[in-house]
Amino acid sequence: MNTLQQIRFIWKPVVFLACLVPVLLVVGDAFGVTGSLSANPIEDIQDRLGNWGIRFIMITLAVTPLRRVTGWNWLIRFRRMLGLFAFFYVLLHFLTWLFLDQGLLLSAILEDVVERPFITIGFAALLLLTALAATSTNGMRRRLGRRWIKLHYSVYAIGVLAVWHYWWQVKQDTIEAKIYAAILAILLGHRLWHYWRRRR
Amino acid sequence: MLIKKPSDILPSEITGKDNYLNRRAFIRAGSIAGASALAGPALGAIVPDEARARLSDVGMSDLSTSEAPNSYDDITTYNNYYEFGTDKADPYRYSQDFKPRPWTITVDGHADKTGSFHFEDFIKPFDLEERIYRMRCVEAWSMVIPWVGISLAEVVKYFQPTSKARYVAFETLHDPVRMAGQRRRVLDWPYREGLTIAEATNPLAILAVGLYGEVLPNQNGAPIRLVVPWKYGFKGIKGIVRMRFVENMPKTSWNMAAPHEYGFYANVNPEVDHPRWSQARERRIGSGLFASKQPTLMFNGYGEQVAHLYSGLDLRINF
Numbered sequence: 436m437n438t439l440q441q442i443r444f445i446w447k448p449v450v451f452l453a454c455l456v457p458v459l460l461v462v463g464d465a466f467g468v469t470g471s472l473s474a475n476p477i478e479d480i481q482d483r484l485g486n487w488g489i490r491f492i493m494i495t496l497a498v499t500p501l502r503r504v505t506g507w508n509w510l511i512r513f514r515r516m517l518g519l520f521a522f523f524y525v526l527l528h529f530l531t532w533l534f535l536d537q538g539l540l541l542s543a544i545l546e547d548v549v550e551r552p553f554i555t556i557g558f559a560a561l562l563l564l565t566a567l568a569a570t571s572t573n574g575m576r577r578r579l580g581r582r583w584i585k586l587h588y589s590v591y592a593i594g595v596l597a598v599w600h601y602w603w604q605v606k607q608d609t610i611e612a613k614i615y616a617a618i619l620a621i622l623l624g625h626r627l628w629h630y631w632r633r634r635r
Numbered sequence: 636m637l638i639k640k641p642s643d644i645l646p647s648e649i650t651g652k653d654n655y656l657n658r659r660a661f662i663r664a665g666s667i668a669g670a671s672a673l674a675g676p677a678l679g680a681i682v683p684d685e686a687r688a689r690l691s692d693v694g695m696s697d698l699s700t701s702e703a704p705n706s707y708d709d710i711t712t713y714n715n716y717y718e719f720g721t722d723k724a725d726p727y728r729y730s731q732d733f734k735p736r737p738w739t740i741t742v743d744g745h746a747d748k749t750g751s752f753h754f755e756d757f758i759k760p761f762d763l764e765e766r767i768y769r770m771r772c773v774e775a776w777s778m779v780i781p782w783v784g785i786s787l788a789e790v791v792k793y794f795q796p797t798s799k800a801r802y803v804a805f806e807t808l809h810d811p812v813r814m815a816g817q818r819r820r821v822l823d824w825p826y827r828e829g830l831t832i833a834e835a836t837n838p839l840a841i842l843a844v845g846l847y848g849e850v851l852p853n854q855n856g857a858p859i860r861l862v863v864p865w866k867y868g869f870k871g872i873k874g875i876v877r878m879r880f881v882e883n884m885p886k887t888s889w890n891m892a893a894p895h896e897y898g899f900y901a902n903v904n905p906e907v908d909h910p911r912w913s914q915a916r917e918r919r920i921g922s923g924l925f926a927s928k929q930p931t932l933m934f935n936g937y938g939e940q941v942a943h944l945y946s947g948l949d950l951r952i953n954f
Contacts, residue, residue, distance in 0.1 A: 465924070473723060474705075474713035474920050475776055536918075538927040543916070551912060604911065606774065607892055608721035608821050 442512050450513055454520045457487045458527065477535045484528040489597050491521035493618050496594055500625040515571055518590070522568040525597075529561050553603035560596035563589050591626075594619050680758040680785055682844045682851075682858065684736045690763055690845045693783050698839060698940075699767035705778040705921045707847050713920065714854050715772065716873055717821055718807060718814040726854035729815055735857035735874070744804075744880035747795035754858050758844060760793055761785035765848070766841055768864035770871075771903045771935045773889075775928075777917045782862050783845030788836040796832065796880045804829045804885035805861060806877035814874075822888050828861065828872035829885035829899065831944075839864055839940050842875070865937035867901045898954040902945065903935035907954050 436444070461483055463469030465476065473479040495517040502510045537544050547554045567587055570576070576583050598619050602612035682690060704710075716726035719733075738754035767781045791803065809825035811817040817824050834840065843862045844851050851857045856873025863870050869889050879885075889897035896910055905915045916928035934941050945953075 474709040475723070475918065476924055477918065478776075535924060536928075540927070543913070546913065550908075553911060607717075610819075 438509070442509060447513070447516065451516060454491070454517070457483070458524070477531065481528060481531045481536060484524050484531055485601070488521060488525035488528050489601060489615055491517060491524055492590075492594050492597050493615065493622065495521050496590065496619070496622045500622055500629075503625075503629065519568055519571060522564045525561055525564055529557075553600050556596050556603065557600035560593050560600060563593050563596070567593075591623055594623065680761050680763045680844070682755075682758065682763075685850065686852070687849045689849055690783055692763055693845070693848060694762055694764045696764050696766050699765065699781075700769060700779060700936075702767075702769065702779045704767055704781045704847075709921050710778060710780055710846065711852050711854055715774075715868065716816075716854060716856065718816045718824075718826065718874065719854065720816045721821055725816065730853035733813055733853045733857075735853060738858050738876070740859070740875060741877045742794050742879075743877070745797045745800040745882065746880045747797065748793070758785055758842075758859070761789050763845070764841070766843075766862070768839075768862060769935050770862075770864060770868055771917060771931065773867040773869055773897070773901070773909065773914075775912060775914065775917050775931075776920055777929075777931075777935075778920045781847055782841065782843040783848060783851075784841035784843035784862060786838065787840040787842050787861070788838060790842060790878075791832065791835050794878075794880070799882050800832060800880035802829050802831055802881050802883070802885055803835045804877075804879040804881050805872045805875050806879075807872055807874045808876045823891055825876075826872055826888045827885065827891075828870055828887050829881075830861075830863065830870075832880075833944050834863065834941075837941055837944065839937060865902060865934040865941045867897075867903055869897065870901050900945070900948075900950070900953050902941075902950065902954075903931060904933060904950055904954065905931040906933070907951055 460469055461480055464472050465480065495514060498510050498514045498517065502508055533539065533544065537547070548558050549555065567590060570579060570583060570586060579586065598612065598615045601615060602609060605612055681692070712727045713723045714726040715723065716730070719726040719729040736754065739751050740754060740757045741751045743749045763783055763785065765781060765783050767779060769777060770780050771777045796803075805828045807826035808814065809817060811824075830840070841862050843856070843860050844858060846852060846855055851860070856871070856875075859875050860873040861871050861875065870887075884899055887897075887899055889901075890899055903914075908914050914931055917931045918928050919926070932938075
């Protein structure tokens with residue numbers, strides 16, 4: 436097996452399974468197998484899935500800077516999968532809110548999306564992520580050409596919206612939100628720095 | 636003495652634990668002991684210095700709800716008590732080694748009787764009563780909790796506030812060594828809360844010293860905490876070390892932290908939303924993954940007892 440084959444047949448499946456661990460733990464906890472959920476299980480599920488959504492957005496955004504710093508170009512082969520897992524966790528976070536938290540009560544959902552800015556922001560991030568996920572295939576990439584790259588630059592906006600959404604719903608202790616903001620600042624800052632250096 | 640519980644709830648609904656039966660037997664035994672002691676002086680409230688020890692001579696109250704209380708586990712593992720950390724599981728996790736005794740409570744300000752009292756002496760003049768109350772958190776979740784406590788109205792009366800006393804201010808212990816959450820300035824320590832004298836002397840207000848017929852657990856505010864069930868949970872200040880009778884509206888912790896989000900009154904009100912989330916509905920803890928939220932009631936359903944306290948007050952402004 437050459438390196439490409441190794442990545443495709445060994446490492447990709449391994450990373451895929453690793454990315455599933457957080458959701459499997461949520462399910463395991465819900466059934467009392469791997470542990471248990473808190474006294475407020477819906478909030479627990481929603482928070483954990485949302486947290487992993489942000490983490491996967493950060494991990495995906497880390498691929499390019501990491502590749503530049505280390506020279507490990509093979510990292511790029513995992514970027515699409517990581518991005519799709521970000522979408523997967525954010526979508527599950529949204530569906531938990533929609534079905535379990537709001538119980539599909541339309542009036543409450545509309546009120547929340549329109550009147551609660553942090554929910555509006557989260558919803559916007561989800562819509563953008565959906566667009567990126569829908570255009571993530573090789574075929575779409577070919578068809579969209581240069582526009583594909585422009586569209587997928589919106590992942591930076593998604594990162595900002597996600598951290599903003601998280602920060603805004605915290606009651607008082609913003610330390611975790613600040614950590615995510617710092618990580619995001621480093622990841623986006625690295626790109627700016629790189630861009631500025633190349634223009635000189 | 637006949638102690639009657641509303642007959643429509645089964646004991647199993649209330650706790651689901653076998654200790655419920657023990658509790659009943661205990662109360663029955665206590666009531667017999669109480670009856671025979673009637674000739675002598677009243678015993679007064681006694682709370683043993685031992686985690687989860689049973690409380691004796693606990694009276695029942697008409698003010699208790701007939702709704703089924705949450706499980707002991709729910710009530711003691713899902714708490715907001717930032718003194719032990721900001722995660723809901725932190726108070727349970729990080730308060731287990733906390734020693735709530737010896738404990739001193741200072742009473743000062745505009746009152747005839749003031750001074751510092753040992754916890755044991757502070758509660759002694761009063762009677763223990765079980766109060767099963769709804770608890771509505773400002774975060775839009777709720778529980779039903781079987782507190783054991785003493786009437787705050789009796790406590791206030793006992794210390795004989797003067798005519799200058801218009802508010803009662805409370806403070807939590809400030810001890811970052813024993814309360815690790817205080818090492819970070821998430822709030823401006825010590826935690827502070829307050830009530831008007833009229834609120835403090837409302838029959839619903841209690842100082843809780845017990846839960847489920849046992850000594851109050853650390854994570855729930857041992858050894859003594861405020862319970863005002865028509866207000867959002869954050870008004871229920873825990874680990875009280877100071878009670879002060881004051882003339883002006885005292886500063887309160889959450890109001891200091893975010894004045895446009897948390898007011899002094901903090902009455903449960905489905906009409907007035909938190910700026911960042913709706914207060915119209917609430918999630919009842921323990922109702923399961925697929926239960927829908929339930930509508931939040933004005934004054935958390937205690938309007939009959941407390942609405943008159945706020946007549947003429949615009950509750951949108953005085954939230």
